[in-house]
Amino acid sequence: MPVDNSRQGWTPPDASGQERPQPSPGHPQPYPGQQSGPYPPYPPYHPYGMPQPPYGMPPRPATNGFAIGALVAGIVCCLPPLGLVLGLIALVQIRKKGEEGRGLAIAGAVLSVISTMLVTVALATGGVGAAWDGFREAAERNAQEGSAFDLRTGQCFNSPDGLPEEEETAFVDVVSCTAPHDAEVSGTYTLHEFDSWPGESAIDSLATEKCDEVNNAYTLDWWAVPDNAETGYYMPTRDSWRFGDRTVTCTFGAIEGKLTASVRSDSTTLAPEQLAYLETEAAVEEVVFEESADEFGDDPQAARAWARQVSKELAAQARALREEPWPDKTAGAAAVRRAMEFDTAGGHWARAAGARDESTFWEHRYAAEGSLLLTTEIAVRSALGLPSEPPDWLVEEDEAADPEWEEL
Known part of the structure; x- marks a missing residue:
């Protein structure tokens, strides 16, 4: 479209690209900073288009x-x-x-x-000295009193209100494990499975599973755990989760009275031969507790596979018992006797794995369980200097399975 340059008071853009109005006849050209005519004065422009301060106005001084x-x-x-x-x-x-x-x-x-x-x-x-004394006293208290969020593996502690069920505890008193205490920390687990607050039910379910693993690693010798001790854990609350708390703290706590000694029994507290024996028993118990079916009739194939796995584990642990350099003949003889029982039980489990019907499966399963005598386990423990008095719950389970128990 052609450009119309005939309008009065208008001139083509100058070199800077700006259209500038022309003064009406009889009106002088305004100088910079002066208002004249119907148009305001155009501020001067930098060659690159950056606006500059108006004429006559100095820049504002900087702050020191x-x-x-x-x-x-x-x-x-x-x-x-x-x-x-x-x-x-x-x-x-x-x-x-x-x-x-x-x-x-x-x-x-x-x-x-x-x-x-x-x-x-x-x-x-002396105000500063008093403040320093207060700080020092607080630091000393902190060595004995701490947050439940800062508990570490192996620490024993007292809770202000004991250990009631479903009680939230923020502060605890850390004490020596040889002194009466409410609980002992067996380990911790970080909840990396969740990106956001999953709810107490989800955490509770996972914490139960993970703390079972933590407790079994911390306490290989469950015979050393007193009858008034019970496993438990502290888990994050909705409020603590907002502040980054993702830790489940697993514990052994007193369900009545106090604990008076540590329940820890692992490589940090056991002699090599004690550790070797307890690891064989723990390996057998672990595979037995992995039962995939309560009833053969539910899933015969899964039940047979589980029985086969138990048989293999018993054979492996029997070899381990025979190959271990026991400290004396008494311990060696007791360990070999236990190895023979492992062999016998493993044979029954192998026959259970090949059972064609449910009756045969259970016949060999019961025979396998009856092959592991409590008297032999007591003999090995006595020879190795481990606690040899079985806990009440084990005696109750074994009385029917071990006919020799009543003679002890």
Whole structure:
């Protein structure tokens, strides 16, 4: 479209690309900064298009950096005289350079003077010494009293209200495991399975599973766990989750009275021969408890596969018992006797794995369980210096299976 340049009061763009109105006849050309005619004056433009300050208006002076520093130092009070020094420097520079910030410098210097006076009075009256004594006492208390979130594996502690069920505990008293205590930490587990709060039910289910693993690794010898001890755990709450708490703390706690000794029995507390024996028993128990079907009729194939796995594990642990360099002949003889029982039980489990009907399966399963005698286990433990008095729950389970028990 052709351009119409015939309008009065309009000229083509100049070299800067700006259209400039022409003064009406009889009106002089306005100079920069003067309002004249119906059009406001155009501000001058930088060759690259950046606007410049209007003519006749000088740039605003910068705020002195020392003045800002003086105010910050006066407020923080980390070094009381610092704000005063920075304020004096700022006032000198502001006078010479014409910078802004005089009020900031004065305020910082005044606050600094007040802080210095307060510190001087505190030193003179002993206030600082009293504060330090309080800090030291708090640190000493913290060595004995701690947060439930900071408990570590192997620590024993007392809870202010004991260990009632479903009780939230924020603070505990860490004590020696040889002193009466409410519980002992067997380990921790970090909940990395969830990106957001999953709900108490989901955490509870996972915590039960993971703490079983933690407890079995911490306490290989369940005969050493007193009858009044029970496994448990602390888990994050909805509120603690918001602050980044993702830790499940597994424990052995007293269901009545107090615990009086540590229940720990692992490589840190056991002799090599004790550890070797307990590991064989734990391996057998673990595979037996992995039963995939309560009834042969539910899934015969799964039941046979499980029985086959138990038979293989018993054979492996029988070899381990025979190959272990036991400390004396008594321990060696008892271990070999236990190995023979493992062989016998393994044979029954192998026949259960080949059973064609449910009756035959259960016949060999019962025979396998009856092959492992409590008397032999007691003999091995006595020879190795392990607790040899079986817990009540084991005696109740074994009385029917072990005919020799009643003779002891």
